Structure formats: structure tokens, C-alpha cells
Amino acid sequence: MPESNGRAVVVGGSIAGVSAVHALLSAGWEVVVLEKTTAPPTGSPTGAGLGLDPLSQSIIKSWLPRHQSDNNNNNNNNNILNTHTLPLTIDQNQATDAEKKISRVLTRDESFNFRAAYWSDLQNLLYNALPTDIFLWGHVFQSFRVSDDNKSVIVQSKVVQSGNVVEFAGDLLVAADGCLSSIRQVFLPDLKLRYSGYCAWRGVLDVSSDEKSNIYAGLQRVYQDLGKCLYFDLGSGTHSVFYELLNKKINWIWYINQPEPQLKGNSVTMKVSNDMIKKMQDEAEKTWVPEFVRVIKETKEPFLNVIYDCDPLHQIVWDRVVLIGDAAHPTTPHGLRSTNMSILDASVLGQCLTKSGVENLAMGLEEYQSIRVPVTSKQVLHSRKMGRIKQGLVLADAKVFDPKTATPEECRDLQQKYMPGFSGVP
Known part of the structure; x- marks a missing residue:
């Protein structure tokens, strides 16, 4: 030194x-x-x-x-570092049909090379x-x-x-x-911070125990690259993020458009009531595939971040x-x-x-x-x-981007690799 x-x-x-x-x-x-x-x-x-x-x-x-x-x-x-993280080698954006509860791939990058960790x-x-x-x-x-x-x-x-x-x-x-x-x-x-127009429900579900093993098995059927893929799931006017963390823990985020909430104290995390959680879970059933909905419902103490920049x-x-x-x-x-x-x-x-x-x-x-x-x-x-x-x-x-009708050119900016300075940053 x-x-x-x-x-x-x-x-x-x-x-x-x-x-x-x-x-x-x-x-x-x-x-x-x-x-x-x-x-x-x-x-x-x-x-x-x-x-x-x-x-x-x-x-x-x-x-x-x-x-x-x-x-x-x-x-x-x-x-x-590797013992504290999991590889994320795939960046995938997909669109989910809320009525049919099926997803189709919009973009897929198999040379992603990130690693996932708990904060x-x-x-x-x-x-x-x-x-x-x-x-x-x-x-x-x-x-x-x-x-x-x-x-x-x-x-x-x-x-x-x-x-x-x-x-x-x-x-x-x-x-x-x-x-x-x-x-x-x-x-x-x-x-002043700028409100983005949406908030994010977040949570982590531990599926390592025997009683949760069927949840994990169901996820593997729907998310076949679980454990190495960063999934962005786009619905109509909403999207979610989904990936696995170390020791079979599932990290999820769901962004919901809404008016700016009134925050108290020096934090961007809102206190949530049981009624708010129940309403969120009911909306999830209308939006996402059942396997993802089950993860949301089984998560204890999900929290709500107000998204600013x-x-x-x-x-x-x-x-x-x-x-x-x-x-x-x-x-x-x-x-x-x-x-x-x-x-x-x-x-x-x-x-x-x-x-x-x-x-x-x-x-x-x-x-x-x-x-x-x-x-x-x-x-x-x-x-x-x-x-x-x-x-x-x-x-x-x-x-306005519509995942149902988007062309490959319109999907380009969904991918992480097009972030300015993504590689070779000074």
C-alpha cells in the first residue's frame, strides 16, 4: 500500500x-x-x-x-465473489399475454456475463x-x-x-x-428528485425448503433458464423482473403505473398495509402466469419502492x-x-x-x-x-411501446447491452 x-x-x-x-x-x-x-x-x-x-x-x-x-x-x-453470487449469462425480454397467460420471447442475449447477488x-x-x-x-x-x-x-x-x-x-x-x-x-x-410515474413491488422468496420445492419445480417448467437468466416480462402498461439468487431464492420486482404517493421520512420505501398487499396479489392474478403469481403470493413482507431519478x-x-x-x-x-x-x-x-x-x-x-x-x-x-x-x-x-405488436427494431432498447458505456467504460 x-x-x-x-x-x-x-x-x-x-x-x-x-x-x-x-x-x-x-x-x-x-x-x-x-x-x-x-x-x-x-x-x-x-x-x-x-x-x-x-x-x-x-x-x-x-x-x-x-x-x-x-x-x-x-x-x-x-x-x-462467485460463492456469494450466481451467474446471469442470459438477458431475456418477453411479453406475457394477460388473457392467455402465455409468454413469447422479444429479445434474448446469451452473452450477458452478469452475476446476481443479495444486496x-x-x-x-x-x-x-x-x-x-x-x-x-x-x-x-x-x-x-x-x-x-x-x-x-x-x-x-x-x-x-x-x-x-x-x-x-x-x-x-x-x-x-x-x-x-x-x-x-x-x-x-x-x-428535486423526479418521480418516474410508477412504483415497484419487490420481494425475495426462499424456495429451498421441501415444502416450497414444488414452487421451484413449477418455475423451472415455465422459466427454463432459471438460475442463469435475467427475465424481464412485459405486460400491457407494466413489466416485471425475475431472477434467482444464491441458495434457491427468487428475487422479483413488479412495476405499476400510478400517481406519486406521499412519502414520509427520509426514504423512498413506502409502508404497506395488508389491504395494499392483497390488492396487489389480486392484480397479479390478472396479469402474470400462475407460477409467478404463486411466488408473489408466497413472499412474506413484500415492500413498495417509489421510483425516482x-x-x-x-x-x-x-x-x-x-x-x-x-x-x-x-x-x-x-x-x-x-x-x-x-x-x-x-x-x-x-x-x-x-x-x-x-x-x-x-x-x-x-x-x-x-x-x-x-x-x-x-x-x-x-x-x-x-x-x-x-x-x-x-x-x-x-x-408508446406495445409488446404485442413491437418489431425487432423497436425491441432493441429493451436489452441491457445497448446501455451507453455498457463495456469499456473509463
């Missing part, structure tokens, strides 16, 4: 934050993380699924430790590869200021357990505090403050970009700071911004377009 080049304070210990820690340590920086949750993640697989693209896989492998028994063979940290499994993997004393749990970000001599940034946090307010000084503040970023709001107080930011660096992850580019989930952009943000930031050192910090941050903003801006807008296509919403430059 290089000699220490500086000290960074990272606000947010989610995947963007923990990725930033890996990248900054690799650049020789000291790091402290302020995270509002009161304890490190446990091994329990909670939350939703995600997909890692080939570049993110490569970056993560470079961060994971190599064991001596491996004799310096790179295959070992490949295996660490919490990936979080645990990255966190457990770091020194534990870097993280300060139960620290709620309060404010920051740049020192009078402009040589450091001072960050205040409130300790949940004691209620005390404490200060931390560093050369750099990394805002990894999500799409509702408090730090971003300091610089862009008028920025925002118009691309032109600036993500201010003096000694830098945005990464969803704080820098809130995006809709259709291009599987959020996690992958966060990991790449961190990696690029680390490489830029390795080159610049703390003595040329402004130059390093400017390079990071100049590399990431053009790419993420295009990806945010393309993901927005994909969502509107699949939900049958009006497009600025095209007619």
Missing part, C-alpha cells in the same frame, strides 16, 4: 461508501466512515437483489484479499474485507464546513447512543449518503467535497446501473487520487468529475427511457 496521501471522511456505509473505502485505502489514504445504522451488517440475507456487470466484478475482485494457500493465483478471489451479501463481502476500526456506527451526519485556511473539511455527526455531537477533520469529504443526500442538498438546495448533475465536486453513488446520480433501476455506477465511481476516484496525491487534490477531483459525469449522465437518461418503454409510457421521440 502506498504511503498515506491524506485522510477522507466518508458519510454513508452502504455499498457506495464501503466501495469508496476500498478504493481510498488502495490509494494510500486514511479513511473514517460515519454510518447512521447502529451496527455492522449481519450475515442474514435481507433486502433485494442486484446484478454486477463484468467491470464491477473485476473491480471487486481486486479489492478482495488473496489467501496464501492460493499461491498468488488470482482464481482465489474470483472464487470468493446484503455483497455489502457483507466488501465490509468484512476491511479493517473494522474504520467504521463508526450510529453516527448521524449533521453538518460540515471547510476550514478557514481551506486546507481541511470538518464534519459533525451525532452519536445515536449518547446524543453527543462530535467532529472529524479530513482532507476530503466523500458523500455516499444516497439518492436523498443531505450533503448534496447543501450545494443544490433546489434540486433526477436530471443528470453537471457538477459532483465542490472544493473538498465529492459525491459518489446515488448521491451523484439518482437513477431508475432498469439498466442495473445503481450498484455498478457506485462501484465504478469509487474505483475511478481512487485512481484519480492515486495520481494526484493530496497536494494536487483539486486536480484529482476535477479529473474524477470529468470522467464520470459524461458516462453516468447518459446512463441515467437511457435507464429512464428503458423504464418508460417497458411501462408503456409516452416517449419524447417515439410512439
Whole structure:
């Protein structure tokens, strides 16, 4: 590891934050993380699924430790990642007829090369590869200021357990505090997230037990590439996402057009009632094949995300403050970009700071911004377009997409591989 080049304070210990820690340590920086949750993640697989693209896989492998028994063979940290994920080698879009309950393939890409993971499994993997004393749990970000001599940034946090307010000084503040970023709001107080026009019901069903084995068998009959395929299922004015996670767990998402709900608190996840869940399940029976409906009905505690993004930011660096992850580019989930952009943000930031050192910090941050903003801006807008296509919403430059009558040319933008910067991103 290089000699220490500086000290960074990272606000947010989610995947963007923990990725930033890996990248900054690799650049020789000291790091402290302020995270509002009161304890490190446990091994329990909670939350939703995600997909890692080939570049993110490569970056993560470079961060994971190599064991001596491996004799310096790179295959070992490949295996660490592989044991926490499942391959997604196929990207398939299909249309389901709500009346006949049959599906037909619209597009199929058999050279996809993603891997599927639980959010919490990936979080645990990255966190457990770091020194534990870097993280300060139960620290709620309060404010920051740049020192009078402009040589450091001072960050205040409130300790949940004691209620005390404490200060931390560093050369750099990394805002990894999500799409509702408090730090971003300091610089862009008028920025509003844009409601997409739809919400997403989500859930994960464990079908590994004997009593659920018939559900899994039924799914295999209908979804014959289960375990290696990312399924996008398009209905009339709606679509769903369906894929398997490690240990026979099924991750599903169903997007429903509706007016913007009124959210409470600092979260994009809604509290749902039993009546809301029952209504959703009844609608599923009218829309999807019975095998998928059964997965939805058997899922305990499905939750509802309100889907937002925002118009691309032109600036993500201010003096000694830098945005990464969803704080820098809130995006809709259709291009599987959020996690992958966060990991790449961190990696690029680390490489830029390795080159610049703390003595040329402004130059390093400017390079990071100049590399990431053009790419993420295009990806945010393309993901927005994909969502509107699949939900049958009006497009600025095209007619409403109808999966029943769509031509192969019209189906082109359904595929992940046409995301700008999908391969060869700097």
C-alpha cells in the first residue's frame, strides 16, 4: 500500500461508501466512515437483489484479499465473489399475454456475463474485507464546513447512543449518503428528485425448503433458464423482473403505473398495509402466469419502492467535497446501473487520487468529475427511457411501446447491452 496521501471522511456505509473505502485505502489514504445504522451488517440475507456487470466484478475482485494457500493465483478471489453470487449469462425480454397467460420471447442475449447477488451479501463481502476500526456506527451526519485556511473539511455527526455531537477533520469529504443526500442538498438546495410515474413491488422468496420445492419445480417448467437468466416480462402498461439468487431464492420486482404517493421520512420505501398487499396479489392474478403469481403470493413482507431519478448533475465536486453513488446520480433501476455506477465511481476516484496525491487534490477531483459525469449522465437518461418503454409510457421521440405488436427494431432498447458505456467504460 502506498504511503498515506491524506485522510477522507466518508458519510454513508452502504455499498457506495464501503466501495469508496476500498478504493481510498488502495490509494494510500486514511479513511473514517460515519454510518447512521447502529451496527455492522449481519450475515442474514435481507433486502433485494442486484446484478454486477463484468467491470464491477473485476473491480471487486481486486479489492478482495488473496489467501496464501492460493499461491498468488488470482482464481482465489474470483472464487470468493462467485460463492456469494450466481451467474446471469442470459438477458431475456418477453411479453406475457394477460388473457392467455402465455409468454413469447422479444429479445434474448446469451452473452450477458452478469452475476446476481443479495444486496446484503455483497455489502457483507466488501465490509468484512476491511479493517473494522474504520467504521463508526450510529453516527448521524449533521453538518460540515471547510476550514478557514481551506486546507481541511470538518464534519459533525451525532452519536445515536449518547446524543453527543462530535467532529472529524479530513482532507476530503466523500458523500455516499444516497439518492436523498443531505450533503448534496447543501450545494443544490433546489434540486428535486423526479418521480418516474410508477412504483415497484419487490420481494425475495426462499424456495429451498421441501415444502416450497414444488414452487421451484413449477418455475423451472415455465422459466427454463432459471438460475442463469435475467427475465424481464412485459405486460400491457407494466413489466416485471425475475431472477434467482444464491441458495434457491427468487428475487422479483413488479412495476405499476400510478400517481406519486406521499412519502414520509427520509426514504423512498413506502409502508404497506395488508389491504395494499392483497390488492396487489389480486392484480397479479390478472396479469402474470400462475407460477409467478404463486411466488408473489408466497413472499412474506413484500415492500413498495417509489421510483425516482433526477436530471443528470453537471457538477459532483465542490472544493473538498465529492459525491459518489446515488448521491451523484439518482437513477431508475432498469439498466442495473445503481450498484455498478457506485462501484465504478469509487474505483475511478481512487485512481484519480492515486495520481494526484493530496497536494494536487483539486486536480484529482476535477479529473474524477470529468470522467464520470459524461458516462453516468447518459446512463441515467437511457435507464429512464428503458423504464418508460417497458411501462408503456409516452416517449419524447417515439410512439408508446406495445409488446404485442413491437418489431425487432423497436425491441432493441429493451436489452441491457445497448446501455451507453455498457463495456469499456473509463
